[in-house]
Amino acid sequence: MRKNYKPLNMICNGRLVHLFEESDEQKKEYLVKRVDELANKYTEYRCKALYGYLCNLFTSIAVCEYNEANGMTREDSITQVRTYMEDFMRPSREKYQKLFAKKWIWPIARVLIPKMMCSANGKGFETKVVKGDKNKMGFDTTKCIFTTILGELGRLDLACMYCGLDEFMYSNLPGITFVRKGTCSRGDKCCDFRFIRNQ
Numbered sequence: 092m093r094k095n096y097k098p099l100n101m102i103c104n105g106r107l108v109h110l111f112e113e114s115d116e117q118k119k120e121y122l123v124k125r126v127d128e129l130a131n132k133y134t135e136y137r138c139k140a141l142y143g144y145l146c147n148l149f150t151s152i153a154v155c156e157y158n159e160a161n162g163m164t165r166e167d168s169i170t171q172v173r174t175y176m177e178d179f180m181r182p183s184r185e186k187y188q189k190l191f192a193k194k195w196i197w198p199i200a201r202v203l204i205p206k207m208m209c210s211a212n213g214k215g216f217e218t219k220v221v222k223g224d225k226n227k228m229g230f231d232t233t234k235c236i237f238t239t240i241l242g243e244l245g246r247l248d249l250a251c252m253y254c255g256l257d258e259f260m261y262s263n264l265p266g267i268t269f270v271r272k273g274t275c276s277r278g279d280k281c282c283d284f285r286f287i288r289n290q
Contacts, residue, residue, distance in 0.1 A: 096137065105150045107147070122157065154172055155246065215235075237254075
């Protein structure tokens with residue numbers, strides 16, 4: 092197994108590292124074991140473009156399973172995962188907000204963000220850029236690794252949480268309106284991302 096896919100490395104490279112650090116030894120042992128099982132089950136998704144997604148995905152599955160097996164409701168378990176993830180993401184969100192406050196960033200973002208979103212095409216995601224005028228940027232994801240794996244495991248509610256994290260990250264960008272009408276996790280035909288520059 093490549094070093095990066097050792098379970099402890101995956102947990103520590105994900106957004107739930109602080110939850111893991113605060114857990115007791117029994118929970119840590121379960122999380123490491125379960126992430127290892129998932130990493131070995133879904134080897135077809137191993138690639139550089141998906142590594143960060145897999146770190147978060149496998150750890151969140153393990154956390155929810157452990158919590159629910161030890162008396163936490165499914166809803167409370169997902170809320171806990173989301174809270175820790177949002178706390179981890181908050182510094183990045185603040186950087187995005189500062190960056191988008193600069194007028195020169197929009198033309199660059201219109202090129203780089205869709206390219207980044209399409210980087211995992213054929214490896215777990217299928218995303219296409221939606222052309223718009225100079226004040227719009229958009230793309231549609233019709234296949235999503237979160238919906239695929241979590242659907243297999245009967246955990247689409249956890250996939251919905253990940254869709255909510257997109258809104259957490261993008262909904263408060265200065266001068267930008269983030270619009271979403273559907274998500275694969277809710278049974279829609281695609282996850283749509285639309286960024287509209289306010290004039």
